Amino acid sequence: MSKIIRVLGISGSLRAKSCNTGLLRAAASQLPEGMEFEFADVSQIPFYNADLQEKPVAVETFFKQLEQADALLLACPEYNYSIAPVLKNAIDWASRYPDNKLLGGKAVALCGAGGGMGTSRAQYHLRQVCVYVDLHPLNKPEVFANAFAGGFDTDGNVTDDKIKSNLAAQLQALQAWALRLRVPS
Template structure:
């Protein structure tokens, strides 16, 4: 099972990049998690859509097409999805063929606050429904007080959070099998 993982932050020491790294370490047998590098995706411009789509968007779209499922690790900015993640999704949603449609998805997130990206994840679920994806409902992964659970590089060290990620990835694998 091939999973493409989007970390919704460009920050070098991002806690959410740390969640993706932890997910790669904790993936169940038979699951391969690859990174979706969103750093080269330009701001969406409808004039560049269609045949003029930027190469970075086309390359990322090809990776999404090849994936069996999608993993999102999102911070929460102003109670919602970070602009860089939403921008990437907006670009990819305009690639012909509905490349997200029918794919199972899991959402996790880390923040320094006490709610662990719950509002951001709720907004992201709304976007995924529009894209005709199949978001996994449970188990949920909300890593609150991430600055206390991650090291200086953003790597997740909290064992309980790591267990939640492992459980979510197993459930994603089972969800993919049910949908296939």
């Protein structure tokens, strides 16, 4: 059994200079040994509609990425105290895959950048969604970054060493959690 953990990073923000996407870039730059990282582009995924007979190309691409991932890192913006629609929509699409094979049983870590309390309220809502779709959220460490306190540059890149350190600790914990959850095939 390979000990490489393949992490799929999904940002709930579509902004080019998003601090949430910046969190994923920072995470990807400081992976622990034995971990690989890939970004998912969910910007072209249409709203979920069960009437669609054929899955759009963006959905098929996303499904292939999920199929190969051992764990997920979700960068969760907070919109009106809740989850950003683009992130929820991606999860909704994936949850409709036969037998929930793309999500069920996978380790997931949550991070987010937003105002005052970071994205704590949205992350707690996202944890509820994770429970329903049988994702297994990492409990600690949590990463709640204040996007307006000087920890990011104007392009959304993380500049604060404490945020980077929190992400590095979260990735190490996610790696251990994913290995613990992994079922030998």
